Amino acid sequence: MAVYSFWIFDRHCNCIYSREWVAITQDKPDHQQEQTQKNITNTGTINARNQDHVAKLLFGAIFSLKQISSKLNPQEETTANNLKSFSTLKYRCHFFETGTGLKFCLLTDPKTENMQFVLKEIYAKLYYEKIVKNVLSPVDFKENEYIDNEVFITGVDNYISSLAVFNN
Amino acid sequence: MSNQLHQTVVETDVDNDFEKQINVSCLEYLLMELGPLALRITDKLEKYSSSSTRESNGSGNGNDNKQVDDFHYGGVELFQNESLVSNEINNQMLDNFGFQIGKILIEQLIFLKNDGISTKMDEILDIMKIIARDVWKMIYQKQIDNLRTNHRGTFVLIDNSHRLISSMYGPDKHRISGLYLNFSCGVIKGVLNQSAFKANVEADLKSDGSVHYTIVVI
Amino acid sequence: MSSKSYKSLSDDIWKNRVDKINSEVFTLTYGSIVAQLCRDFTYAEVNTQLEKMGYNIGLRLVEEFFAKTGLGRCTSFKDTSEVISKIGFKMFLNITPTVTNWSGDGKQFSLILDDNPLTDFVELPEDNNAANELWYSNVLCGVLRGCLEMVQLDCDVYFVSDVLRGDPITEMRLKLNKFLKDEVPAGEE
Known part of the structure; x- marks a missing residue:
């Protein structure tokens, strides 16, 4: 079980955080890194792909799937038909969206079980504590403004490293 | 008999109001927003x-005004x-x-401790202890970690982590935390002032994240 | 979600997921701030500054709301009013205002506050225009406006009456101006 990358998009459709441990496109020849990683801190790239076509494609895919799933809602207005994840042959994208339009995505190998709880934890314990409660951090990011808060970045890395599913 | 009943009712009301509770975040956001x-x-x-001078000069920095009023980013x-x-x-x-x-707190x-009788605290050390224990607990939900004195009018209060400042992160941290430390110093001064003491208070943010307040009583 | 389940959710959040303090310090701190603003500005300007304060607070507070409740966006403005009064106010100020006075088009409603921690033991000065011009708790309007904007609702929030001013009830009015359209990525229109 491996984790490939972690992305945060805001309600303005901008990618405000990208953390990539294993590249999902052919651009970087790092496919050998798919063995389990014990500690992923200090590896991979941080905020290197925010303007990338990969980020835009990922966001586009999520956006379209959300639109489709809300249209294909059998229960009409009582409960929203929320997107949980989608899988391809090579990866599974776990998705969580907050009421404020923040979209958290985690890309893992296709066999990983539902990781929405991970994204919810990251939102409630890391994003809220380190970004929202930080007086110096914006709550609404401008274009080209990214999360570069080291405490947040290390926190996410450590939390994901500690998950049992990635440690066997 | 009827007097006693009336007294009981009044006491219960007072207790209830003093025990009213809210989410600690409300106070935190309020202090953050200062x-x-x-x-x-x-x-x-x-x-x-400067508006009068601007009118007479005929020039104005209209752009600056717009910047301050129209921010959206919290x-x-x-x-x-x-x-x-x-x-x-x-x-x-x-x-x-x-x-x-500080003055109000x-x-x-003292009102609460002495059952409604206002007394002046004579011992500066007692007031310092109240600041370190009670006042800090009320505002920052934690006490001062260390209280030192030379028994000759100088006190050092050490707070290992200032609630607001420890959650700050960014390039401007030192500058902006200096801004908020003025508030903490003001609290100390206010408490002392109300007890008829005057002091110079300075706060120092150390590299390990602790804050040292140096209070010199005049 | 039904009205009853909102209540049990909010009770659960208040009991288990919220750190609580005595409201006293909060009331005194806020009162001190208002008093100082009144020394430097006209009451109209004080109202504006309190609202701006509230707006900034609302932008952050809303994330705590979603993080702790686990709710998603509401499906209707009516639902929004229920969530605000039963969960929002409860989990922050431990009060539950009443929702009333819906407008015909369903875009406006009032919140009646029976209890307001901000105003405990507060009396407005009698000798000037405070009772006619100052909205003491105006920060609450800003908080609501900020929160609602983060969920794409452009609203006006304002006080209609306040017991501090001698009115019989304390009433806030929320008016939905428009839904801010969810932004779409370039090329998707």
Whole structure:
């Protein structure tokens, strides 16, 4: 079980955080890194792909799937038909969206079980504590403004490293 | 008999009101917002005082005005405005906020401790202890970690982690935390003032994240 | 979600997921701030500054709301009113205002506050225009406006009456101006 990358998009459709441990496109020849990683801190790239076509494609895919799933809602207005994840042959994208339009995505190998709880934890314990409660951090990011808060970045890395599913 | 009943009723009411509870975040957000508030007020006051000169000069910095009023990003834009942040008036303003709150809190504390009788505290050390224990607990939900004195009018209060400042992160951290420390110093001054003591209070943010308040009683 | 389940959710959040303090310090701190603003500005300007304060607070507070409740966006403005009054106010100020006075088009409603921690033991000065011009708790309007904007609702929030001013009840009015359209990525229109 491996984790490939972690992305945060805001309600303005901008990618405000990208953390990539294993590249999902052919651009970087790092496919050998798919063995389990014990500690992923200090590896991979941080905020290197925010303007990338990969980020835009990922966001586009999520956006379209959300639109489709809300249209294909059998229960009409009582409960929203929320997107949980989608899988391809090579990866599974776990998705969580907050009421404020923040979209958290985690890309893992296709066999990983539902990781929405991970994204919810990251939102409630890391994003809220380190970004929202930080007086110096914006709550609404401008274009080209990214999360570069080291405490947040290390926190996410450590939390994901500690998950049992990635440690066997 | 009827007098006794009346007394009981009154006491219960008072107890209930003092035990009213709210989410601690409300107080935290309020204190957090004191920084941007001070910056906005300073800017407004400067504009009022310079508006007459601007009219006579015929020129104006209309762009600056728009910048301060139209921010949308939760106060962060204000912090990035160099000229605004470096204005000395902000420090005084936050100091004053703290001062007023310190005054009111010590009154409440002494009122509560002495069953409604206001007494003046004579011992400076006792007041320092109240600041370190009770006042800090009320505002920051934690006590001062260390209280030192040379028994000759100088005190050092050490707070290992200031609630607001320890959650700050960013390039402006040192500058902006200095701004908020004025508030804490003001609280101490306010408490002392209400107890008829005058002191110089300085706060120092150390590299390990702890804050040292040095209080020299005049 | 039904009205009853909102209540049990909010009770659960208040009991288990919220750190609580005595409201006293909060009331005194806020009162001190208002008093100082009144020294430097006209009451109209004080109202504006309190609202701006609230707006900034609302932008952050809303994330705590979603993080702790686990709710998603509401499906209707009516639902929004229920969530605000039963969960929002409860988990922050431990009060539950009443929702009334819906407008015909369903875009406006009032919140009646029976209890307001901000105003405990507060009396407005009698000798000037405070009772006619100052909205003491105006920060609450800003908080609501900020929160609602983060969920794409452009609203006006304002006080209609306040017991501090001698009115019989304390009433806030929320008016929905428009839904801010969810932004779409370039090329998707």
